[in-house]
Amino acid sequence: MTTEANKAVVQAFYDAINRREFDLLAQYCHSDLKFYHQMDTPHHGVEGFVASEKQNFDAFDDWTMPIVELIAEGDKVAAYLVFQGIHSGLHQGVPATGKKLRFSLLMLLTLKDGKIIEKRAHFDRMDIRNQLA
Structure with missing residues (x-):
């Protein structure tokens, strides 16, 4: 696939997340998806990804996570996003603030065969904790 086609898959994937249409995510993900949430221990499959992320989304009211920029080269796509929401439920041991x-x-x-096969997340956990303190 072209880099533009890969970017379109990633855009559609995040658009579905922002619409809270988690049941649609499987159509954008390879059956061998591995999701690395900061560490080198992956969650496997789209079900593992949704389970790990849904608990985060459930802790914030009115959250949004729009893509600010997409950059692609070959089979790789980098997505820069900004998450915003009101802390309304338990998040990583921190009660709603x-x-x-x-x-x-x-x-x-x-991406492989036009679907996301690996997803690695990078963000500042201490920034999140400091904002919720």
Whole structure:
């Protein structure tokens, strides 16, 4: 696939997330998807990705996570996003604070056969904790 086609898959994937249409994500993900959430221990499959992310999304009201920029080369797509939401539920052991959270994320996605096969998330956990303190 072309880099533009790969970017379109990633855009559609994040558009579905922002619409909270988690049931649509499988159509953008390879059956062998591995999601690395900051560390080198992956979550496997789209179900693992949704389960790990949904608990985060459930802790914030009115969240948005738009793509600010997409850059692609070969089978790789880098997505720069900004997450915003009101902390309304338990998040990583921190009870709801009612505070607005805003932080940036950088995702590196690898595509195979027109679908996302690997997703690596990079963000500043301490920034998140400091904002919720």
